[in-house]
Amino acid sequence: MNDDDIRFREFVRTVGRGEKRAKPLNFEDASIAMGLILDGRADPRQASAFLLACRMKGEDPIEVAGFTQALQQRCQLIALSVEQRQAAVCVGHPYDGREDTFIMGAGAALVAAAGGATVVLHGAPKVPAKHAPTIAEVFAALKIPAYLPSQAAAEFLERHGFVHADTRAFLPPWTRSSTCANGSDCGCHFPLWKSCSIPWAVATWSSASRTARISPRSPALCSG
Numbered sequence: 001m002n003d004d005d006i007r008f009r010e011f012v013r014t015v016g017r018g019e020k021r022a023k024p025l026n027f028e029d030a031s032i033a034m035g036l037i038l039d040g041r042a043d044p045r046q047a048s049a050f051l052l053a054c055r056m057k058g059e060d061p062i063e064v065a066g067f068t069q070a071l072q073q074r075c076q077l078i079a080l081s082v083e084q085r086q087a088a089v090c091v092g093h094p095y096d097g098r099e100d101t102f103i104m105g106a107g108a109a110l111v112a113a114a115g116g117a118t119v120v121l122h123g124a125p126k127v128p129a130k131h132a133p134t135i136a137e138v139f140a141a142l143k144i145p146a147y148l149p150s151q152a153a154a155e156f157l158e159r160h161g162f163v164h165a166d167t168r169a170f171l172p173p174w175t176r177s178s179t180c181a182n183g184s185d186c187g188c189h190f191p192l193w194k195s196c197s198i199p200w201a202v203a204t205w206s207s208a209s210r211t212a213r214i215s216p217r218s219p220a221l222c223s224g
Contacts, residue, residue, distance in 0.1 A: 030066025
C-alpha cells in the first residue's frame with residue numbers, strides 16, 4: 001500500500017461513517033481526493049466507495065469547491081478575443097437530457113448568438129441516468145455539429161458565435177473515469193457526474209488568463 005492509498009482511505013473513512021457521523025472533507029482534502037481519482041491514482045474500489053459515500057452524505061459547499069478546483073486544474077483552455085469574452089454567455093442543460101420539459105437551450109443559444117452574444121454549450125453523449133433528449137440531439141436534427149473537440153469548437157465558435165463542445169475533449173481524465181472495466185466507452189459508468197456530489201453549476205472566472213475554461217456542468221466556460 002502506497003502513500004496515495006493510505007491517504008485516500010482516510011478520506012473514505014471521513015465521508016463514509018454513516019448518515020449521522022459522516023463529515024465533509026475540507027477544501028484542501030477534497031481537492032486532493034478528487035485529484036487522486038482524476039489522475040488514476042486512487043484504487044477504483046476505494047474511489048467508488050468514496051463517491052457513493054459523498055452521494056449519501058449530501059453536498060457541502062466547501063467540499064464541492066475543493067472538488068471543483070481539482071477539475072478546473074485539469075481542464076484545457078480555449079483562447080477568446082476581447083469581444084468574445086465581453087459577450088460570452090453559457091446555456092446550461094442536463095447532460096442526461098430532459099424528459100418532461102421543453103428543451104429551451106437549443107433555441108435560446110441560436111437566438112442569443114444571432115443577437116451578438118458568444119454562446120457556449122457543453123455535454124457528452126450517453127450519460128445516465130435518464131438518457132433523455134438533449135440539446136446536442138436537437139442540434140443534430142438541425143444538422144448543426146455537436147460534441148466538437150477543442151480546436152474545432154474554437155473555430156466553430158469564432159465563425160458562428162455559438163458552439164456545443166465535447167466535455168471529454170476539454171477534461172481528458174473524465175474519459176478514463178467514464179470508461180467501463182471492459183475498455184468500452186458505453187456510457188454506463190459516469191462516477192464524476194452521477195455518483196459524486198458535484199453540482200450542475202461549476203464556473204471559474206480569471207481576468208488574467210483571457211481564456212475560456214470548461215468544467216463539468218459549468219454555467220460559464222468563457223472567462224476573461
